[in-house]
Amino acid sequence: MAVTLVLFCKKPGPGIGKQRLARALGADTAWRIAELLHRCALEQLRSWPGPKVLATADRADLDGYRNAFPWIDRLLVQPPGNLGLRINRIDRMLRAGVAGGRSS
Secondary structure (H helix, E strand, C coil): CCCCEEEEECCCECCECCHHHHHHHCHHHHHHHHHHHHHHHHHHHHHCCCCEEEEECCHHHHHHHHHHCCCCCEEEECCCCCHHHHHHHHHHHHHHCCCCCCCC
């Protein structure tokens, strides 16, 4: 059985992601750092030899990811809750086969 890699992410944007850095470095710098880290994570996901899943924080980003990264095997929307709950729920969905297809 191949091991699936799941990337939990939030598409960077103004005021989205790295807000503690923004307080210290400014919003533009924090956004740039978030964008670079996001790209790095996507490159690592692409190089994974097994199944690739991206779990985005925002349903509105599904089509953008689907169009820009057709090599991703599954696209999911993270459920509500803290990070631990989201990870556990996505894990249960994938193991149960509930998250079939390219998006949910």
